[in-house]
Amino acid sequence: MGEYRIAVLPGDGIGKEVTKGAVEILKAIGDRFHHQFHFSYGLIGGEAIDQEGTPLPDQTLEMCKKSDAVLLGAVGGPKWDRNPPHLRPEKGLLQIRKEMNLFANLRPVKFYESLVDSSPLKPTVIQNVDFMIVRELTGGLYFGKPSERRVEQGEEAVVDTLFYKREEIKRIIEAAFMLAKRRKKKVTSVDKANVLESSRMWREVAEEVAKRFPDVELEHMLVDNAAMQLIRNPKQFDVIVTENMFGDILSDEASMLTGSLGMLPSASLSMTGPALYEPIHGSAPDLAGQNKANPIATILSAAMMLRFSFGMNEEADAIEKAVEQVLAAGYRTADVAQAGKRVVSTSEMVSEIKAAI
Amino acid sequence: MGEYRIAVLPGDGIGKEVTKGAVEILKAIGDRFHHQFHFSYGLIGGEAIDQEGTPLPDQTLEMCKKSDAVLLGAVGGPKWDRNPPHLRPEKGLLQIRKEMNLFANLRPVKFYESLVDSSPLKPTVIQNVDFMIVRELTGGLYFGKPSERRVEQGEEAVVDTLFYKREEIKRIIEAAFMLAKRRKKKVTSVDKANVLESSRMWREVAEEVAKRFPDVELEHMLVDNAAMQLIRNPKQFDVIVTENMFGDILSDEASMLTGSLGMLPSASLSMTGPALYEPIHGSAPDLAGQNKANPIATILSAAMMLRFSFGMNEEADAIEKAVEQVLAAGYRTADVAQAGKRVVSTSEMVSEIKAAI
Ligand SMILES: CC(C)[C@H](C(=O)O)[C@@H](O)C(=O)O
Ligand SMILES: CC(C)[C@H](C(=O)O)[C@@H](O)C(=O)O
Numbered sequence: 001m002g003e004y005r006i007a008v009l010p011g012d013g014i015g016k017e018v019t020k021g022a023v024e025i026l027k028a029i030g031d032r033f034h035h036q037f038h039f040s041y042g043l044i045g046g047e048a049i050d051q052e053g054t055p056l057p058d059q060t061l062e063m064c065k066k067s068d069a070v071l072l073g074a075v076g077g078p079k080w081d082r083n084p085p086h087l088r089p090e091k092g093l094l095q096i097r098k099e100m101n102l103f104a105n106l107r108p109v110k111f112y113e114s115l116v117d118s119s120p121l122k123p124t125v126i127q128n129v130d131f132m133i134v135r136e137l138t139g140g141l142y143f144g145k146p147s148e149r150r151v152e153q154g155e156e157a158v159v160d161t162l163f164y165k166r167e168e169i170k171r172i173i174e175a176a177f178m179l180a181k182r183r184k185k186k187v188t189s190v191d192k193a194n195v196l197e198s199s200r201m202w203r204e205v206a207e208e209v210a211k212r213f214p215d216v217e218l219e220h221m222l223v224d225n226a227a228m229q230l231i232r233n234p235k236q237f238d239v240i241v242t243e244n245m246f247g248d249i250l251s252d253e254a255s256m257l258t259g260s261l262g263m264l265p266s267a268s269l270s271m272t273g274p275a276l277y278e279p280i281h282g283s284a285p286d287l288a289g290q291n292k293a294n295p296i297a298t299i300l301s302a303a304m305m306l307r308f309s310f311g312m313n314e315e316a317d318a319i320e321k322a323v324e325q326v327l328a329a330g331y332r333t334a335d336v337a338q339a340g341k342r343v344v345s346t347s348e349m350v351s352e353i354k355a356a357i
Numbered sequence: 358m359g360e361y362r363i364a365v366l367p368g369d370g371i372g373k374e375v376t377k378g379a380v381e382i383l384k385a386i387g388d389r390f391h392h393q394f395h396f397s398y399g400l401i402g403g404e405a406i407d408q409e410g411t412p413l414p415d416q417t418l419e420m421c422k423k424s425d426a427v428l429l430g431a432v433g434g435p436k437w438d439r440n441p442p443h444l445r446p447e448k449g450l451l452q453i454r455k456e457m458n459l460f461a462n463l464r465p466v467k468f469y470e471s472l473v474d475s476s477p478l479k480p481t482v483i484q485n486v487d488f489m490i491v492r493e494l495t496g497g498l499y500f501g502k503p504s505e506r507r508v509e510q511g512e513e514a515v516v517d518t519l520f521y522k523r524e525e526i527k528r529i530i531e532a533a534f535m536l537a538k539r540r541k542k543k544v545t546s547v548d549k550a551n552v553l554e555s556s557r558m559w560r561e562v563a564e565e566v567a568k569r570f571p572d573v574e575l576e577h578m579l580v581d582n583a584a585m586q587l588i589r590n591p592k593q594f595d596v597i598v599t600e601n602m603f604g605d606i607l608s609d610e611a612s613m614l615t616g617s618l619g620m621l622p623s624a625s626l627s628m629t630g631p632a633l634y635e636p637i638h639g640s641a642p643d644l645a646g647q648n649k650a651n652p653i654a655t656i657l658s659a660a661m662m663l664r665f666s667f668g669m670n671e672e673a674d675a676i677e678k679a680v681e682q683v684l685a686a687g688y689r690t691a692d693v694a695q696a697g698k699r700v701v702s703t704s705e706m707v708s709e710i711k712a713a714i
Contacts, residue, residue: 120588120590142552147553147554156522158557159501164515165509165513165514166515194445223606228610231478245549246606248581249581249584253587
């Protein structure tokens with residue numbers, strides 16, 4: 001009967017609604033399995049800018065670092081889109097990832113039989129898809145310096161930098177191999193080695209790491225080809241490991257295999273401190289406050305928290321089974337609505353899942 | 358009855374087979390419409406490395422610059438994959454794009470009714486899709502310096518650079534608007550403005566250019582969202598304009614809307630000199646020399662040449678109609694094969710298209 005401190009950062013837009021839902025589910029799990037979850041709340045993103053003048057207030061970061069795990073909603077909105085870079089909601093997200101050293105972002109992509117009609121892809125293509133995207137999250141094009149305007153030969157110009165230390169590449173590729181070892185034993189390393197020097201180092205490191213995992217198959221794939229293969233034949237994948245920006249693009253694309261971005265959870269792990277869990281979708285300002293958002297991605301992120309941070313496999317299974325059961329029973333939020341199914345609100349969906357636990 | 362000098366660069370792998378096919382089609386067009394096409398051949402890519410010690414020999418570049426248009430196959434293969442960067446086949450392609458100032462890469466994505474079963478996407482999603490990806494081709498992450506290994510605080514590291522001059526962004530966005538004006542009057546500018554400084558400049562420039570095209574609608578879309586929207590609802594697009602690397606990824610992904618990478622042509626335009634036409638697919642080493650490759654992407658690239666470089670709309674239409682007719686008659690290369698269709702070789706496909714002209 002353990003006690004666990006969970007830091008909750010609702011953020012902006014639908015972030016509030018979906019984290020509220022996930023907290024309810026965690027409470028239900030606590031009741032059923034006799035765990036004590038203590039929730040504390042912090043500001044991040046646009047609301048933090050409005051209230052504290054910064055997208056990641058110190059006290060939020062402190063609270064997260066002292067917690068056992070962090071649950072995050074989403075950040076951003078048109079209100080802050082014209083702000084200078086350091087006063088953008090997304091900066092808060094990038095900073096917390098960096099400050100907590102959350103270098104390994106795990107994004108599972110799993111097929112749901114009951115959502116097969118919601119996907120733009122043919123059922124034969126997506127049936128039984130089950131892979132994991134391992135996205136590097138604290139380096140690459142997102143964090144490299146310089147990232148600035150400059151004047152070059154009298155002309156206005158701009159620069160961003162894709163930077164990696166070899167060690168940063170190594171640890172994320174190792175994470176991918178360790179995961180693959182417990183899965184279908186295949187790693188697809190995605191890069192653009194025919195153009196980028198960073199990708200060539202990436203490929204070298206992947207080959208080196210692979211030597212220490214003789215039972216795991218390593219395959220290299222160019223990022224343009226990967227963007228195609230993800231929809232051409234997604235069943236070929238087990239674990240995909242890639243650079244921050246490539247991972248961002250490919251995982252949003254992959255969400256369509258499950259029918260909606262509203263279905264995909266993620267875990268961001270560090271080597272030492274607490275991990276952070278968040279849906280891969282954004283703050284969807286146009287949906288915010290309407291009780292329409294799909295809470296499942298965040299609820300499944302909470303399940304990942306139970307599994308990865310607290311070692312609670314049974315509890316995580318209970319959430320995942322409840323989600324499947326409710327979908328199978330025909331309940332749908334608007335994003336995955338289909339003819340003949342029952343369209344429910346965010347809170348109704350949460351209640352149904354809670355009832356199923 | 359004009360005379361036209363066409364430089365042909367077959368390159369590696371299936372590049373040879375597909376350019377051979379396209380040249381045959383151009384000859385058929387010349388015969389039927391009484392044009393004189395003069396073909397001259399040059400080395401590029403892996404074969405150029407083997408024979409001349411460089412992926413882009415000077416005489417190839419000279420020949421291309423003096424031509425009226427260039428037709429390229431594809432470059433690359435496992436034989437050269439471990440070469441140092443300056444001796445890679447892809448370097449030849451990047452160099453010719455840069456040297457000829459081919460900054461605007463046009464990649465049309467068009468639905469073919471007869472190929473609807475070849476796509477992994479549902480027919481309702483892809484029916485009537487017709488958009489153009491305008492990819493910046495001579496800047497961004499592909500060309501920025503530094504692109505190198507370094508030692509940083511005693512640790513091995515690597516860097517690539519995403520660099521743009523404001524003028525480079527302006528001219529590609531202008532190209533997109535000019536195209537959109539003659540199409541459905543909508544430009545979707547794809548960036549990652551919530552993270553990258555270069556994307557923020559991109560967005561600014563897009564807004565500025567848009568003011569001069571009041572009848573064209575401008576929409577901004579984040580690249581992760583774009584990767585999703587391309588398969589969720591591709592009908593929403595008319596002209597997509599984006600950075601070099603983003604364009605590379607998104608256009609390969611978009612090829613799945615038509616069922617195969619083997620269907621997508623491209624034109625690379627400069628402000629001043631001759632343009633270059635090439636399929637968007639690669640050299641497919643595993644297919645090379647087997648007379649199995651789909652020549653349609655290259656044949657449609659030749660049609661784009663007629664239209665864009667020589668102003669021959671009727672001739673271009675003739676090719677495009679012939680392709681549609683042959684597909685409708687049930688002929689398919691292996692990449693788009695379906696039950697009940699007649700699978701043909703590269704040369705048979707070329708003959709059928711020629712016969713239809
Ligand atoms: C909001 C944005 C900065 C973020 C990212 O690009 O990492 C989001 O798209 C994500 O994938 O978590
Ligand atoms: C071969 C490679 C360098 C090239 C690119 O990335 O530009 C290719 O993928 C393309 O899209 O034309």
